[in-house]
Amino acid sequence: MAYQSPPFRSQVSTAADSFARNREDHLALIEKMNGILERSRTLSDAARPRFEKRGQLLPRERLTRLLDPGSPFLEIGNMAGYLLDDSNPETSVPGATQIAGIGYVSGTRCMIQVDDSGINAGSMTRTSTRKGCRVMDIAIEQKLPFVHLVESAGANLLEYEVEMWMAGGGIFARLARLSAAGLPVVTVLHGASAAGGAYMPGLSDYVVGVKGNGKAYLAGPALLKAATGEVADDAELGGAVMHSQVTGLVEYLAEDDAHGVQLCREVVARLNWNRRCPSPPAQDFEEPFYSPEELLGVVPVDYRQPYDAREVIARLVDGSRFLEFKPAYGITLLCMQANIHGMPVGILCNNGPIDPDGATKAAQFIQLCDQSDTPLLFVQNITGYMVGTQYEHAGMIKHGAKMIQAVTNARVPRLTLMIGASFGAGNYGMCGQGYDPDFVFSWPNIQIGVMGGEQAAKTMSEVFRAGAARKGRDVDEAMLSAQEEKVIAHYDRQSDAFYTSGRMLDDGLIDPRDSRRVIAMALQTCWEGRHRAVSPNAFGVARM
Incomplete structure (x- = not known):
């Protein structure tokens, strides 16, 4: 048996008052998160x-x-639309009238999107299109069949925005790309799919239509009458029975919702999808020596309170074992080799701002992982790169640039987990969303933005004071103090995890205790996507 590093020896006391405080703070945020997420279910169930x-x-x-x-x-975009479609934190409902994620259908890993027609008849919000595009992009990147359970009133005409209409074309373009990439699109037409939404089944490879309720038409009865004066009922105009007999839009006619879902499962089963992908090597793996439950006590909610990031990694990786790369060099950026659910992974995490040595170490480590085809996991708690004369003279710009070059161009799967601060160029260097990681998930305590509110306020005050001095003017300190308070409130409101996740600056908020499970599912999805053979063509399968 190959030599393994001994388990990390934790220095955290689970009996300490600080551990208990951290845990209570996280539990409060988790309760808030779950309460907000429950709004979607409650409203839909009503x-x-x-x-x-x-x-x-x-x-x-x-x-x-x-x-x-x-x-x-693995749910994707659980907070999408929160504080965006409705800016009131007491009433805003997350999810963008969609439930989406990666799951197994008849033993096949699929990307699944369910229109939540229990909320405003499934009408699309300004975030719905962005969420739909994101899940289809993941399906294309990870070579996943796309399963869509359709029932939507389409765009809400009372909240029409021209940008939303324009972006909607991206949904249809992605459906075409999925099919052309050899990735089957399977749709169940549970209810109405009108106007542009009619192209959801129209651009699908397989359509199951539910008798009586399933309908697809470019213009529903109301629009048809308003536009042409013609009067027609739903079933005659675009019912599932008609489409199964007359237009050929529906391949399989179901008696009801349950039958429709069962037919969908059979269609996916008959794809025999898994024959085109080898099974991953069977791996025995140890659970972490330290329980992931302890993450709540290890990490302070306030990112300004220091802790050793090794304590986090020890509660995520198999056997709490990892091999640290250059542990005495660039000590504020940790690089480690470990396994999660038996899968090798290179991990980068922060023990402070990134200095020139840390950036250089990270760039080398990323290239080595790319060379050995080892996926990368970036665990972010980063306030940025070091600044000041000493660090400028040490080449912070060029060394930071080398790190960003490596992060951007690595060919292996890249996963990002945000667990604390994520500010400025630190977000970029640690593979923030702008660097197209395969997946990025956040804990509900994170703070993200160009900089913290206090730092932004102090920076602006210094600029104001310098400008006043150049002009020989006195500074109104009371006015400046009031301005600082406004700046802090403005920045901090936008850096909040719930605010940023609502704008889909990640793939969703997760309970910290679920981090290992989520990372493992993402790693497995990436492995499968990179080992699957598909049969692309020059265009999507044409409907006949």
Whole structure:
């Protein structure tokens, strides 16, 4: 048996008052997160009487029946739209009227999108298009079949925005690209799919239509009458039965929602998708020696309170074992080799701002992982790169640039987990969203932005004082203090995890205790995507 490093020896006392305080702070944020996420389910479930009257399953019931029992589901964009579609934190509902994520259907790993038609009939918000594009981009990158359970009133005409209409074309373009990339698109038409939404089934490779409720038309009865004066009922105009007999838009006709989902599962099963991808090598792995439950006590909610990032990694990786790369050099940026669920991974995490030595070490480590085809995990708690005369003379710019070059151009899977601060160029160097990581997830305590509110306020005050001195003017300190308070409030509001996740600056918020499971699922998805053979063509499969 190959030599293994001994488990990391933790210096954290789980009996310490600081541990208990950290845990309580995290639990409060987790409770807040779960409460906000529950709003979507509660609002959707309130439509049950209407669904039962139509003989339908609720959207989440459709998802449950679609997924293999007991299999994992990695939700994407759980906070999308929060504080954006509705700016009131007391009433804003996350999710952008969609439930999306990676799950198993008939043993096949798929990207799944479910229109949450229990909320405003599934009408799209300004964030819905962005979320839909993101999940389809992941499907294309990771070579996943795309399964869509459709029932949506389309764009909300009362909240029309020209940008939203324009971006909607990206949804249809991605459906075409999925098919052309050899990635099957399977749609269940549970309810109405009108106007541009009619192209959701129209651009799918396989369509299951639910008798009675499933409908697709470019112009619904109301629009048709307003535009042409023609009067037609739903079923005649675009019902699932008509499309199965007349237009050929529907391949499989289902009696009801449950039957439609079952037919979808059979369609996916008959793809025999897994024959085109080797099974990953069987790996026995140890659970961490230290429980992931302890993460809540290890990491302070306030990013300004220091802690040893090794304590975090010891609660994420197999056996709490890792091999640290150049541990005595560039000590504020840690580079480690470890395994998660038996899968090798190179980990970069922060023990302070990045200095020239740390940037140089990181650039080399990233290139070595790229050479050995080892996925990279960036665990962010970073306030930025070091500044000052000493660091400028030491080449901070060129060494930081080398790190960013390596981060940007690494060919291996790159995953990002944000667990504390994520400010300025530190976000960039640690593979923030702008660097197209395969997945990026956040804890609910993170703070993200160009800089912290206090730093921004002090910077602006110094600029103001310098300008006043040049002009020989006195400084109104009371005015300056009031301005600082406004700047701090403005920056801090936008750096909050719930605010940024609502704008999809990540793929969702997660409970810190789920980090190991989420990372493992993401690593497995990336492995499969890079080992799967597909049969692309020059254009999507044409509907006949």
